[in-house]
Amino acid sequence: MDLSFNIQGGDFTSAGTASSQVRRTLKELGVDASVIKRVVVALYEAEVNIVAHACHGTITAQINPERVFLQLVDEGPGIPDIEKAMTPGFSTASQEVREMGFGAGMGLPNICRNADVFNIHSVPGKGTTVEITIQIK
């Protein structure tokens, strides 16, 4: 099963709707609750990152009986130093993002912690692609 979503940068009211939809789908498919939590926590952090930092983005979720594969592609400023961005506590988030409860520098480390496979590729000035794989079985 494939699901796809368009994400608008700066739209904090809608941030999380894609993650919520994926969560509902996984529940309907009878996926184990601990796996669902890992998937949606990773996806929600990544979705909020698009809203917080990018102009626009797309999320694709491929779900099969063995695994969930999530791909998030955004058009935005990109990340000049990925290693630094992965450091817990490092953040470039705006005050607006912090007022929404995010921007504490835990997003990327939290995604990585919940993923079985995590890939991130970024081109400064163009955008970032994040790929997350979580095994169901």
Next chain:
Amino acid sequence: MTIHEIVSLVKGKILCGNVGEEDFVEYCFASDLMSDVLTVRRSDFMLITGLSNVQSIRTAEMSDLKYVMLVRGKTPPQTMIELAEESGIVLIMSPYSMFKASGILYMAGLKGVF
């Protein structure tokens, strides 16, 4: 501790959600930082937060939580209440600060998640 006991201890009120005697929690986590909440692996705790917007409910949803307490007497926006209702999350409001509400509940026997 039942949710009704918790509400009484913090002089709170239930803003949405049906609560019966079977509704109880043993653990709490208090934070305004949603990424911190999302690092907690377990799901059997109540979130205490001062973050009065839809993202605290989204975070509770992704964390598979059933109970959220909003402190500092903040009146949540209608969108936050509606999302809590839609997500099956019980939203409680307390006039106390996060420190005071957490302290009262800790002294009454609720435990921290770590």
